[in-house]
Amino acid sequence: MELYITELSKYVITMLMALYAYESFAVFRYREEDRRSGIYTRQNFLMLLLHFSCFMVICFETGDMSYLFFYAFQQVVLFATAVLFHMVYPGANRLIVNNMCLLLSVGFVMLTRLSYERAVRQFVIAAVSIAAVMVIPLFVHKIKFLKSLTWVYAFLGIAALTVVLVLGSYTYGSKISYTIAGVTVQPSEFVKILFVFFLASALCGSASFLQVCLTAAVAGIHVVILVFSKDLGSALIFFVVYVLMVFVATGKPLYLLAGAGGGAGAAVAAYRMFSHVQVRVQAWRDPWSAIDTGGYQITQSLFAISSGGWFGLGLFGGTPQSIPFVEADFIFSAVAEELGILFAMCLILVCVSCFLMFMDISMKLNDRFYRLIAFGLGITYIFQVFLTIGGGSKFIPLTGVTLPLISYGGSSVLTTLVMFAIVEGLCMVKKDEEQAVKNDGKGKRAEHKKKEAQNAGRKNARWEKTGWKKAEWKKTGWEKTGGEKAGKMRGESRQKRGDADGRES
Amino acid sequence: MAGNHKNRKKQNAPIMAVAYFFVAVFLGMMVYICQYSMSHRQEWMNNSYNGRQQMLTAKNVRGTIYAGSGEVLAKTGTDGEGREVREYPYGSMFAHVVGYASNGRAGVEALGNYYLIQSSAPLSEKVLNETAGEKYKADDVYTTLDVNLQEVAYKAMGVYRGAVVVTDISTGRILAMVSKPDFDPNEIGEVWDRLVEDKESGVLLNRVTQGMYPPGSTFKIITALEYIRENPDTYQNYGYLCSGSYSDGADRINCYHGTSHGQEDFARAFAKSCNAAFADIGIKLDKGEFQDTLKELMFNGELPLDMNYSKSRIQVSGESTNGEMMQVAIGQGTTGMSPIHLNMITNAIANGGVLVPPYLIDRVENSAGTVVKQFSASQERQLMSGQEADALKELMRGVVEEGTASRLKGLPYTAAGKTGSAEYSNVKEESHAWFTGFAPVEEPQISVTVIIEGAGSGGDYAVPVAKRIFDAYFGSGSD
Numbered sequence: 005m006e007l008y009i010t011e012l013s014k015y016v017i018t019m020l021m022a023l024y025a026y027e028s029f030a031v032f033r034y035r036e037e038d039r040r041s042g043i044y045t046r047q048n049f050l051m052l053l054l055h056f057s058c059f060m061v062i063c064f065e066t067g068d069m070s071y072l073f074f075y076a077f078q079q080v081v082l083f084a085t086a087v088l089f090h091m092v093y094p095g096a097n098r099l100i101v102n103n104m105c106l107l108l109s110v111g112f113v114m115l116t117r118l119s120y121e122r123a124v125r126q127f128v129i130a131a132v133s134i135a136a137v138m139v140i141p142l143f144v145h146k147i148k149f150l151k152s153l154t155w156v157y158a159f160l161g162i163a164a165l166t167v168v169l170v171l172g173s174y175t176y177g178s179k180i181s182y183t184i185a186g187v188t189v190q191p192s193e194f195v196k197i198l199f200v201f202f203l204a205s206a207l208c209g210s211a212s213f214l215q216v217c218l219t220a221a222v223a224g225i226h227v228v229i230l231v232f233s234k235d236l237g238s239a240l241i242f243f244v245v246y247v248l249m250v251f252v253a254t255g256k257p258l259y260l261l262a263g264a265g266g267g268a269g270a271a272v273a274a275y276r277m278f279s280h281v282q283v284r285v286q287a288w289r290d291p292w293s294a295i296d297t298g299g300y301q302i303t304q305s306l307f308a309i310s311s312g313g314w315f316g317l318g319l320f321g322g323t324p325q326s327i328p329f330v331e332a333d334f335i336f337s338a339v340a341e342e343l344g345i346l347f348a349m350c351l352i353l354v355c356v357s358c359f360l361m362f363m364d365i366s367m368k369l370n371d372r373f374y375r376l377i378a379f380g381l382g383i384t385y386i387f388q389v390f391l392t393i394g395g396g397s398k399f400i401p402l403t404g405v406t407l408p409l410i411s412y413g414g415s416s417v418l419t420t421l422v423m424f425a426i427v428e429g430l431c432m433v434k435k436d437e438e439q440a441v442k443n444d445g446k447g448k449r450a451e452h453k454k455k456e457a458q459n460a461g462r463k464n465a466r467w468e469k470t471g472w473k474k475a476e477w478k479k480t481g482w483e484k485t486g487g488e489k490a491g492k493m494r495g496e497s498r499q500k501r502g503d504a505d506g507r508e509s
Numbered sequence: 510m511a512g513n514h515k516n517r518k519k520q521n522a523p524i525m526a527v528a529y530f531f532v533a534v535f536l537g538m539m540v541y542i543c544q545y546s547m548s549h550r551q552e553w554m555n556n557s558y559n560g561r562q563q564m565l566t567a568k569n570v571r572g573t574i575y576a577g578s579g580e581v582l583a584k585t586g587t588d589g590e591g592r593e594v595r596e597y598p599y600g601s602m603f604a605h606v607v608g609y610a611s612n613g614r615a616g617v618e619a620l621g622n623y624y625l626i627q628s629s630a631p632l633s634e635k636v637l638n639e640t641a642g643e644k645y646k647a648d649d650v651y652t653t654l655d656v657n658l659q660e661v662a663y664k665a666m667g668v669y670r671g672a673v674v675v676t677d678i679s680t681g682r683i684l685a686m687v688s689k690p691d692f693d694p695n696e697i698g699e700v701w702d703r704l705v706e707d708k709e710s711g712v713l714l715n716r717v718t719q720g721m722y723p724p725g726s727t728f729k730i731i732t733a734l735e736y737i738r739e740n741p742d743t744y745q746n747y748g749y750l751c752s753g754s755y756s757d758g759a760d761r762i763n764c765y766h767g768t769s770h771g772q773e774d775f776a777r778a779f780a781k782s783c784n785a786a787f788a789d790i791g792i793k794l795d796k797g798e799f800q801d802t803l804k805e806l807m808f809n810g811e812l813p814l815d816m817n818y819s820k821s822r823i824q825v826s827g828e829s830t831n832g833e834m835m836q837v838a839i840g841q842g843t844t845g846m847s848p849i850h851l852n853m854i855t856n857a858i859a860n861g862g863v864l865v866p867p868y869l870i871d872r873v874e875n876s877a878g879t880v881v882k883q884f885s886a887s888q889e890r891q892l893m894s895g896q897e898a899d900a901l902k903e904l905m906r907g908v909v910e911e912g913t914a915s916r917l918k919g920l921p922y923t924a925a926g927k928t929g930s931a932e933y934s935n936v937k938e939e940s941h942a943w944f945t946g947f948a949p950v951e952e953p954q955i956s957v958t959v960i961i962e963g964a965g966s967g968g969d970y971a972v973p974v975a976k977r978i979f980d981a982y983f984g985s986g987s988d
Contacts, residue, residue, distance in 0.1 A: 153591040252523040295558055307559040310546035326560045345546065349539050356535050363528040379524055386531050390538070397542045463694050 013061050014315045018346050020054040024106060025350035028357035031099050032364070044098040048086055051106050055079060058319060065320035067402040071116065074124070076111050081131045089428070093141050095435040096428040097365065103358045104424050105410060108417075110351065111410035114338055117319050118331050122412050129414040130421070136412040137425040139420075144429025145436075150201065157202035158222045164191040165229040166197075170231070181415075190415035192230060192238040197422060198248070199226060199242055201378035207253035208373035216250055216259065225271075234280060237391050237403030243267060244387050249380050253372075288401035301327060305334050305396045309348075315346030331412035333404050336393050351410075352393060352446045357385035362427055369430060370437045378430050381423045414442045514966070551623040562831025565626040571595065571649035572625040574607055574617050576732055577682075577871065582607045583618065585615075585696075597694045597955065600978035602663045603855040605715035606686040606869070609697040617868065620704070620815055621650040621870050624882070646876035653682035653871050661981040662687045665974040671941075671961040672716035672848045675929075675978055678856045678953050681865035681886035685978070688716040693936040721845040722960055725931025726765075726782040726967070727943045730854065730901060733779055733917060736790050736804050737900050740837050744900075747790070755785035760832035762788040765930055765966065779904045780912030782928060784839045791838025800825050806892055812850060813866035813887050816849045821846040841932060852958035854892065855926075855945045858905070859953035862898040864890045913968040914944065916975055922983045924948035926957075926975070928967030939963055944971035948979050955982055 027047050031459045034040050059075040082105040108130055115123035144150070147458045168191050172182045181190045206219045223246040230239035246262030274281050291299030291306075304327040311322060324338035326329050340348035362382030369375045388405050395402040404411050408420040532846035553559055572592065574583040582603050586596045595610050597603065608616020610625075618625070628635070628645040638645050655675075656774040662673040663687045675685040690712050692700055704712045714720065737744050756764045763769065764784045770777075778786035793885040804810065808823045823844045825837055836842030849867065865886045873882040893901075905925035909917045917924040926946015933941055947956040957975040964970035 007639050008632065011632055039753070154826060248527055255523050272779065290724055300558075303556075303558060306549075307553050307556065309542065310550045310553050311559075311561050313547075339908055340542075340546075349543065351538055352535060356532060356709050359531060360528060367524050375520075375524075379527075384537075390531075390534065393542075394538055397538070397546070399538050399541050435748070479691055481517065488928070 005265075007147050010061055010064055010318050010321075013057050017054060017057050017061075017134045018315055018344055018350075020057065021350040024050045024054065025353040025357070028099060028354055031357070032360065035479075039095065040098070041480065044102060047099075047106075048083075051086075051102065051109060052079070052083070054106070055082070055109040055113070058109075060118075061319045062113070062116060065318070074116065074127070078109065078127060081127075081134065082109055089138070092138065093428060093432060095432040097139060097361060098432045100302065100324045100358060100424055100427060100431075103354055103420070107351075107409035108355060110339065111335070111412075113319070114335055114342075114410065115331060115412055117342065118185050118338065119412075124330055125304075126412055126414070126417065130417050133418040133421045137421045140151050140422060140425035141432060142491050144426050145432040146231040151205050151208065154202060154205040157198045157205065161195040161198040161202065162222070162225055162229070164195050165226060165233070167191070169229050169233050175374050190413070192233075192235055192416040193419040194422075195226070196238070196241065196245075196384050197381070197419065197426070200245060200377060200384060203249045203253075204373050204376035204380055207249065208371075208376055211250070211253040215255065219246070219250070220480065231274065231278075234278075235386075236274075236281065236284070237405035240367050240391065240403060241387050241405070243270075244460075245380055245383050248383050249376060251381055253376060265294075267475075279332035284401045284403070288398060291398065296308065301329070301334070302396070302398055302402055304328070306398060308334070308337040309345070309397060312344050314339040314344055316340070316342050316347060318342060329404075332406055333402075333411070334396050335407050335411045337396050339410075352389075355386065355408075358424075359389075365427060365430055365434060369434050370386060371433065374430050374433050378427055381427055385420070385423060406469060521757075534714050540692075554626075555619070562622075562626060565628075565647075567644075569626055569628040569645045571610065571781070572647040572649040574621070575649060575651045576656045576659075577652065577684075578656070580656045582652065583610075584655070595694075599659075600695060601691040601693045602659060603654070604691040604694055605688040605717070606659075606683075607652075607694065609694045612697055612701045615713070616816075617652055617869060619651060619817075621873070624648045624650055625875040629879075629881045631875070631877050631879075634677070634876060639909070648873050648875050648881055648939045650873055651871045652869055653677075653684065654686070654869070654976075655684040658685040658978060658981060659687065661685075661977055665977045666961070668963045669970075670710075670716075671959070671963055671964075672720055672850055673957070673959050673974060673978070674717045674854060675955055675957050675982075676852055676867050676954050678859045678947060679865060681856075681867045682871070683867045683869050684955065686715075686717050686869075687831070688720070690713070705964040708978060715816070716848065716960070718814065718816050718847055718849045720847055720960070721819050721821075722848070722941055722943075722962075723842075723844055723931040723933055724846040724851060725842035725929035725933070725941065725943055726784075726840060727851055727927050727929035727931075727945050728844065728846070729779060729782065729787050729929075730858070730927050730945075731802070731806060732787055732790060733775075733840045733904060734901060735794055735799050736775075737897055738802065739795055739798060741896075744775055747778070749773055749778060749782050749783070749786040749789055750938070751778075751785045753785065755788040755835070757788075757792060757831045757835065760835055762835050763892050776904055776907050777911075779927075780910075782908075782913050787838045788835035791834045793834075794834065795831055796825055796827055796834070806854060807850065812847075812853065813864075813890065814849065815868065818849060819847050821850045840929065847959045848960050849947050851943075852956055855947060855956045855958060857890075857892040858898050858901045859925075859947040859956055860898070861895045862891055862893040864892050866890070904949065905946065909946070912967075914946065914972050916968065917946070917948075917979070920976075920979070922948045922979060923950040925950045926972075926977055928972060930966040930968075933963075941964060942967045942970035944968075944975045946975060950985070955979075 022046060027043050031040050031043050063069050063071050086101055086105050089096060090098055111331045112127055115126050146505060168182045181188045202222065203219055206215060207358055223242060226242050227239045230242065247260065247267065275285060287294055287298035290304045295303050308324050308327055308458060310323065311317065319342050322341040324341050327334045327337055330338050336348060339351060362378055362385065366375050366378035366382065369378060385408060388408055391403050391405045392407045394400040406416040409417060482500050518969065532634050544810050554561060571585045573581055576582050581598055583595060583597050585593050585705045588594045606616050608614060608618040608619040614622055626647055628647045630646050635645050649886055658904050662675060666673060666689050668689055670689050673685065673687040674683065676683050690710055692704060701886050751764065753767045753769035754761055762784050765782065770781050770783045773781065773783060773786060803823055803825060808821050810820065812818055823837065824919040833842065836846060853864050853867065868884060868886055870884050872884060873881050875881050895966055902925060906926050908914045909924050913928040914926050924946055929943030930940040931943060933939065942961040943959070944967050945958040957978050959974045
């Protein structure tokens with residue numbers, strides 16, 4: 005009887021996940037959040053069934069029904085999150101909340117199977133974090149001075165990373181964590197958010213060459229500290245986030261090329277300078293000949309991914325524990341082994357759907373600062389997903405970062421929850437913007453026209469004065485003073501945007 | 510408002526580009542993960558670093574290995590204390606080909622390991638097992654082996670060291686595979702240390718696939734092929750007066766036992782296995798074209814074979830001296846070949862130039878008898894043209910009719926082949942006895958390749974072994 009249930013559950017679980025993944029893309033068919041509510045409700049239903057099925061299997065396989073209590077706690081917290089969030093913030097995006105809860109539940113299931121203690125710990129951290137981040141959307145929505153804290157973000161970020169570099173303790177060859185009052189934190193996780201805020205605020209005004217260089221210096225400091233801490237994964241994330249945010253802020257593909265070139269150069273330099281980079285690259289190119297040393301983790305991870313087949317070996321049916329650090333760095337491989345490759349692919353799709361929603365929100369926002377934040381956080385998230393899954397499957401060299409919301413790790417889960425909550429805050433900013441356009445569209449339009457005329461006048465004057473190439477440089481200087489003043493006077497960013505538009509067209 | 514919309518579109522373009530880029534990268538990664546991990550599933554499961562084997566072994570009873578007509582070659586039983594033991598009813602007869610499953614794995618036990626430890630038993634049966642507290646029954650492997658032919662080949666080898674392989678030409682099924690000296694896989698645990706320490710006799714080595722022997726005169730098949738290729742219209746006009754040896758001034762090649770063959774044409778030189786004539790031919794060959802032919806015939810390269818095997822080696826280059834070419838042409842010198850490789854070339858000749866790669870596992874069935882996986886030969890290969898194959902067939906027929914394999918003459922079936930007596934040491938008169946051939950000539954069915962180490966001439970020692978196998982196969986019991 006139990007065997008029938010566990011065998012059948014493989015297919016049921018895969019099917020539920022596939023349906024969920026489908027719905028998380030079906031959402032994009034509709035532009036309006038209201039029209040998506042049917043999909044969201046179906047998603048909630050699927051999440052519930054999926055979570056329940058997984059725990060039924062765990063109970064059957066272990067013969068220990070007390071797991072159901074743990075399940076009940078999880079279900080209450082996750083369901084409450086999905087429902088409450090929507091009630092408190094009706095303007096928030098429900099896809100992000102749903103995906104967040106689904107990913108958390110998959111993480112809880114996998115961790116329960118791998119290590120009950122760690123699962124409980126992770127659950128407590130996640131539950132407290134969810135409660136804490138509930139206020140963040142409000143914060144992002146209402147507080148207007150976030151834009152002007154540029155150097156505060158930079159300073160805090162660099163300080164936090166430096167503290168770890170100097171005082172932190174080595175864990176498996178990397179200095180990434182720091183213990184305060186018995187709690188071990190991994191500051192590079194939180195600094196990711198500060199870094200995105202720094203870049204957004206530094207580049208939202210003028211993305212001039214000078215400004216790009218200035219941010220490059222700050223970004224460089226971050227990356228160098230991380231490289232010296234041997235936290236290569238985070239260093240790579242910071243670098244990619246920097247390059248892509250500059251590209252989006254300036255709209256110039258040249259920066260992308262320069263970034264790629266610089267990145268390639270830095271990668272070669274790092275390969276030459278650091279032996280641990282060489283070990284990683286060699287283990288990626290041929291893990292089989294170094295299976296006793298550098299290639300052990302990656303080969304064990306590959307064994308796990310391949311052994312499950314399309315539908316997996318079932319929870320407790322495989323031996324994912326044979327991969328070192330499976331809970332943190334290789335949770336994806338454990339998912340693939342026991343829940344199947346199809347399930348794992350759907351999991352990737354859900355992560356991609358989160359990312360696309362971040363991008364969607366970014367594109368719908370008017371304010372450049374908020375646009376850049378949504379974009380930057382999206383890149384931070386998806387690139388980390390790419391590093392961990394790609395690394396664990398030998399698609400790219402292994403860097404040892406967590407799979408957000410699924411891997412074991414308090415700092416990681418809290419940071420990701422904060423990121424998701426910030427994006428929810430941005431959703432409400434977007435709603436406000438839309439509302440504003442609707443409400444006094446007429447008045448605004450008149451004002452806008454006037455401003456456009458003004459801008460056009462200015463622009464023409466500038467073009468005439470400075471000629472083409474130089475216009476860019478001169479204008480920057482002008483905008484810094486004039487643009488900011490104007491922005492302050494109006495108390496609105498619209499003016500600034502107008503300027504920016506005028507410049508770019 | 511329209512202008513605003515246009516602006517918005519322009520500003521969104523970089524974000525769109527980045528979003529599409531990541532979607533593309535992720536799709537690529539997903540395809541890669543599925544493709545890479547699913548296509549290496551078996552190989553990785555068999556990796557000794559993969560602990561999942563133990564997990565499956567703990568859950569499933571290792572499956573049975575059967576011969577082609579259903580005889581049990583290996584099965585899992587229990588000893589007096591209820592522990593699982595692997596039993597091999599035929600003892601040492603199938604030692605190398607079926608192999609062993611403890612102290613590492615070899616033979617079909619290694620080749621089919623993935624299936625032998627997985628269970629595709631019907632769920633209802635598993636439920637019954639579960640209720641009874643038993644392990645599941647893993648899947649069974651059916652081989653292509655023929656117990657009768659294996660027994661004949663095994664007995665024919667007697668106490669000699671060497672190897673025999675028998676294959677079905679048109680399907681590639683391996684019917685028998687004997688390697689001597691052998692061991693009893695039932696006692697692998699007890700004899701293991703001794704066998705591993707005894708490096709000299711290489712008992713654990715499957716000589717059919719891993720043995721590396723000088724091909725001796727059997728290589729004249731290949732020399733003849735190259736000569737025919739280079740002189741398709743005139744090779745039959747070749748003539749040579751053999752006085753028992755050949756010398757180009759610096760190097761000297763003797764015929765076997767110094768026999769003087771007198772005036773001979775191409776066919777007669779091949780039938781009599783005249784070293785002097787072939788040394789003469791060897792010097793005439795175009796080294797560049799010869800290299801291409803050797804490459805086509807899979808020398809110094811991979812064989813289309815799933816089992817562990819040794820790559821055959823040969824040295825021919827633009828710089829090869831006359832002396833080296835003389836040695837190469839008669840299969841001596843540094844050339845090394847495995848019996849299975851020679852058997853593949855023989856099969857291609859018998860099959861109009863097309864090699865059907867040999868294979869050992871026919872199918873996998875679950876405990877209820879449902880076929881889980883059916884195997885067949887891998888991609889066929891054209892090793893030579895139909896005309897070339899026919900010409901060689903004719904030459905090999907001559908070896909039986911009027912040459913060194915005359916013991917196969919005048920039988921109810923028509924055989925063709927080539928003998929070899931490969932000298933392997935500087936001491937005179939010591940040679941490996943080779944024979945490779947097929948029957949019947951009109952419609953070739955099976956091929957036999959035999960090597961007997963240090964026995965003497967191929968015609969005297971290897972041909973009789975092949976004859977017994979042909980007799981058994983074609984049902985003429987006389988010896």
